[in-house]
Amino acid sequence: MSHDIIKVSRNTENAPTSFVSTQTVAFSHYNNFSAQLPVDPKTGKIVAGGVAEQATQCLNNIKAIVESIGHVMDDVVKLNIFVKNIADIALIDEVYTGYFQAALPTRTTVQVAALPMSEALVQIDALISNGEGTAPQAACPLIKVSRNTENAPQGLFSQTAAFSHYNNLASQLPVDVKTGALVAGGVAQQTEQCLNNIKAVLESIEHTMQDIVKTTIFVTDLADMEVVNQVCAKFFPGYVPARSFVNASALPMGALVQIDTVVSHGDGTPPQLPEDTALLVIEANNTENAPVQPYSHTVAFSHYNHISGQLPLDPKTGAIVAGGVNDQARQCLSNIKAIIESVDHVMDDTVKINIQLKNIADLDAVNDVYTTFFQGELPARTVIGVAEIPMGALVQIDAVVSNCEGTPPQA
The missing domain is CATH 3.30.1330.40 (RutC-like)
Structure with missing residues (x-):
C-alpha cells in the first residue's frame, strides 16, 4: 500500500453540521462517523416527540451522511448507541431494525449521564465499510462478512462484522x-x-x-x-x-x-487473499512522554492506530494537572499528541476522537482548546457526559489515527 493514502473528510447539508467535527472521515477501507444527535438539520433543533422519534432522527442523519458519500445503510459495520435511560432500548430497537435489509451491524448500547444537548434522549455514532478505499487505493468490491456463533449471546445485532483487515x-x-x-x-x-x-x-x-x-x-x-x-x-x-x-x-x-x-483480521475479507495478508503484524507501542498505563498506549494494525483513553495526567508526575477543565483537556490532548508523534504521526492523522466529560456544560471550554490541536479538517467526534472519570478527572479522551504506512509486511 502507498504511504500517500489520503484521509477524506466530508460533510452534507442533509445532516447537522458542526464547527468542531467532521460528519465523516474516511481512511482506507473505513468511514468514521461523528455521533448524531436527534437534530433536524433544517432547524438545528431536537425533533419533537419521545425516544422513538429521536432515534429515528439520529438514524435518518446517519443515513443522509451514508448516502451523501455513495453508500447504503447495509454498509454500516458498527453502531454505538448512547441513551439517557436504558429502559428506552426496546423502543429504539423497534425503529432501528427497519434501517437494515441484510445482516444487522454489531452494536454497543450504554446509558450515560448526559448528552451534548440536554433535551436529547439518544445519540448514535457509526463505523461504515468503505470498499472503494481512499486515493490512491484502487476500488475493490470487498465483502462485509457478518457472523454469529451459538457459543455467545445473540440479539438484534451481528456478533462480529468483518471488513477488510x-x-x-x-x-x-x-x-x-x-x-x-x-x-x-x-x-x-x-x-x-x-x-x-x-x-x-x-x-x-x-x-x-x-x-x-x-x-x-x-x-x-x-x-x-x-x-x-x-x-x-x-x-x-x-x-x-x-x-x-x-x-x-x-x-x-x-x-x-x-x-x-x-x-x-489479517486474513481480510474476499476478494482479498489470505496468503497476502495473514502475516500482518500488530504493533503495540508506548512512550515515556505519556502517562504510564497497564496497557498499550497505541496499537497499530494495517492502516489504523488505536490510542488508549488519556487522562489529564502529567507524565512526569503521574498526577492530574492543576487548573480547570480547559487545562485538563489540553493535557489529555497533549498526551495523545505525544503518543501519536512517538509513532511518527501527527495530530491531523486523527480520524476519530471520543471525549468523556464529567460535566457536559464544560464542552465549550474543551472546544476552545480542542480546535488548536489540528491544522487541517477536524476528525469525526463523539462526546458523552459521565458521572465519574478515573482519578476524579474532569475529562478523558481517546482517539483512532490513520496509519498510511500499514504494518508489516505491507510496503
Missing part, C-alpha cells in the same frame, strides 16, 4: 449463553464471562484474544476498574491491547460491566 465485535455482556441470564457473582465473575464470550466469538472465526487491538470497558462503578484489570490480565498474557474505561450510568440487563472490542 478489521473485525468489529458486538459489545459483550456477562451473559451465560446456556441460560441467557447474567452469571452469578460480582464484577470479577461478570468480567470473566464477558471475556469468555469474546473468546468464543473469536474462536468461531478462527481468531484469538491476541488478535484484539482495542478494548473499551464500560463499568457502572469505577471502583471496579482494578478488579477488571486483574481479570483482563489473565486473558492477555504478554501483550495488552489499547484500552479505555467508561463509567456507564447503566448497562443492559443491569450488568456491572460490558466490553467492546476491535479485532485485527
Whole structure:
C-alpha cells in the first residue's frame, strides 16, 4: 500500500453540521462517523416527540451522511448507541431494525449521564465499510462478512462484522449463553464471562484474544476498574491491547460491566487473499512522554492506530494537572499528541476522537482548546457526559489515527 493514502473528510447539508467535527472521515477501507444527535438539520433543533422519534432522527442523519458519500445503510459495520435511560432500548430497537435489509451491524448500547444537548434522549455514532478505499487505493468490491456463533449471546445485532483487515465485535455482556441470564457473582465473575464470550466469538472465526487491538470497558462503578484489570490480565498474557474505561450510568440487563472490542483480521475479507495478508503484524507501542498505563498506549494494525483513553495526567508526575477543565483537556490532548508523534504521526492523522466529560456544560471550554490541536479538517467526534472519570478527572479522551504506512509486511 502507498504511504500517500489520503484521509477524506466530508460533510452534507442533509445532516447537522458542526464547527468542531467532521460528519465523516474516511481512511482506507473505513468511514468514521461523528455521533448524531436527534437534530433536524433544517432547524438545528431536537425533533419533537419521545425516544422513538429521536432515534429515528439520529438514524435518518446517519443515513443522509451514508448516502451523501455513495453508500447504503447495509454498509454500516458498527453502531454505538448512547441513551439517557436504558429502559428506552426496546423502543429504539423497534425503529432501528427497519434501517437494515441484510445482516444487522454489531452494536454497543450504554446509558450515560448526559448528552451534548440536554433535551436529547439518544445519540448514535457509526463505523461504515468503505470498499472503494481512499486515493490512491484502487476500488475493490470487498465483502462485509457478518457472523454469529451459538457459543455467545445473540440479539438484534451481528456478533462480529468483518471488513477488510478489521473485525468489529458486538459489545459483550456477562451473559451465560446456556441460560441467557447474567452469571452469578460480582464484577470479577461478570468480567470473566464477558471475556469468555469474546473468546468464543473469536474462536468461531478462527481468531484469538491476541488478535484484539482495542478494548473499551464500560463499568457502572469505577471502583471496579482494578478488579477488571486483574481479570483482563489473565486473558492477555504478554501483550495488552489499547484500552479505555467508561463509567456507564447503566448497562443492559443491569450488568456491572460490558466490553467492546476491535479485532485485527489479517486474513481480510474476499476478494482479498489470505496468503497476502495473514502475516500482518500488530504493533503495540508506548512512550515515556505519556502517562504510564497497564496497557498499550497505541496499537497499530494495517492502516489504523488505536490510542488508549488519556487522562489529564502529567507524565512526569503521574498526577492530574492543576487548573480547570480547559487545562485538563489540553493535557489529555497533549498526551495523545505525544503518543501519536512517538509513532511518527501527527495530530491531523486523527480520524476519530471520543471525549468523556464529567460535566457536559464544560464542552465549550474543551472546544476552545480542542480546535488548536489540528491544522487541517477536524476528525469525526463523539462526546458523552459521565458521572465519574478515573482519578476524579474532569475529562478523558481517546482517539483512532490513520496509519498510511500499514504494518508489516505491507510496503
